[in-house]
Amino acid sequence: MTTPEKPLRVIVADDQASVREGLALMLDLLPDLDVVGTAADGQEALDLVARHHPDAILLDLHMPVMDGIEATRRLTAEHPEVAIVVLTTYADDRSVLDTLQAGARSYLTKDADRRDIAHTLHSAAAGLSVLHPQVQATLLAAAQAGPRQSEEPPEQAPPAELPDGLTRREAEILTLIGRGRNNTEIAAELFLSGNTVKTHINRIFAKTGSRDRSAATRYAQQHGLI
Secondary structure (H helix, E strand, O other), rough: OOEOOEOEHHHHEEEOOHHHHHHHHHHHHOEEEEEEEEEOOOOHHHHHHHHHOOOOEEEOOOOOOHHHHHHHHHHHHOOOOEEEEEEEEEOHHHHHHHHHHHHHOOEEOOOOOHHHHHHHHHHHOOOOOOOOOHHHHHHHHHHHHHOOOOOOOOOOOOOOOOHHHHHHHHHHHHHHHOOOOOOOOOOOOEEEEEHHHHHHHHHHHHHHOOOOOHHHHHHHHHOOOO
């Protein structure tokens, strides 16, 4: 537990330099917070967490190299002691659900003030969850709407163990490739940046030995991913 003599140690991750630096400066002025590092993407955030062992991380969702949801999964698996607080402009049900399922403890939108952010960081580090009112409304609306209807056939569950070292996110993107989605459509459906999708696809091609999307589709079919 942190005390006034021992401020909460925090890392701030956001791909926009002005936002990242502004958040770091704003939070570092509070006596009960100590910003020990800032990151411009998910991979850099992972590296800084491994180096500094903070109490909590304030994490944006849409970042290059590794997006916030994948970074959340990795942080939850590799550094479960670090509380993850997402701070983003996106409050749609897919973003919220994916992030919470990945292991984030709290979810705020970027209209939160610094006192709200500081309170949420402390609460998350203490094991509590805090959701912005807009996020709570989104989750309630999604629950009341029930399962989404789709014109596509039901998606089958991916194998428990994915082949060739594929991650769950890579398998998800490979499935969408097999369904004929282009990069822009994949990015929109998964709320990822175009650069993040390209990075994932390059890794998918390398892991599966696929030279193009047709080969990747055949691979997905052979391994029960579509």
